[in-house]
Amino acid sequence: MTVTDTEYQAIKNNDKRYDNIFWYAVKSTKIFCRPSCLSRLPKKENIKTYYTKEDAVHDGYRPCKRCQPLGKSVSDEEWVKEIDTILLQNFWQRLTLEELSYLARGSESHLRHTYKAVAGITPQKRLMDIRLNIVKKKLLETDFTVKEIAEGVGMENVGYFIRKFREYYGDSPLQFRLKNTNSAK
Numbered sequence: 001m002t003v004t005d006t007e008y009q010a011i012k013n014n015d016k017r018y019d020n021i022f023w024y025a026v027k028s029t030k031i032f033c034r035p036s037c038l039s040r041l042p043k044k045e046n047i048k049t050y051y052t053k054e055d056a057v058h059d060g061y062r063p064c065k066r067c068q069p070l071g072k073s074v075s076d077e078e079w080v081k082e083i084d085t086i087l088l089q090n091f092w093q094r095l096t097l098e099e100l101s102y103l104a105r106g107s108e109s110h111l112r113h114t115y116k117a118v119a120g121i122t123p124q125k126r127l128m129d130i131r132l133n134i135v136k137k138k139l140l141e142t143d144f145t146v147k148e149i150a151e152g153v154g155m156e157n158v159g160y161f162i163r164k165f166r167e168y169y170g171d172s173p174l175q176f177r178l179k180n181t182n183s184a185k
């Protein structure tokens, strides 16, 4: 159902009186919440309301980590899996820890701590791994410039991008492309 004005007000005011009366799902993040959830207010057009939480689950929405609409907490391992999915779906845009914690519905410090504890690396490191893996492919399989490739993976600062690439692979992106495309021929 589309959100009504009353429901939207309830969400905006984190109104506990509406908890267990309806739940709201956010289409852009695929997460659903209780009205009282303290997470950032989504855009109205992104909200879908439900009158049973089972319907939200049935439609593929995941329970919010913060307000836990299913009443039990998501395990850390499950949460880290969700974060990985979010990283894979959003690596192409500029993705700060703040933005990531919004998408994953948890505080920045809790996210960083939990992720590191479960995955053994920081979420930023995972994001860099994902990006540079894609970059490597694009360097070898396309004619895009280094700048275009950097921007395509959400890294607008090309200097920083080149530095990171060198850290990982020992060569600059251009050297990497030259070396590996020549030897392939």
Ligand SMILES: [Zn+2]
Residues within 6 Å of the ligand: 032, 033, 034, 037, 038, 039, 064, 065, 066, 067, 068, 105
């Ligand atoms: Zn929530």
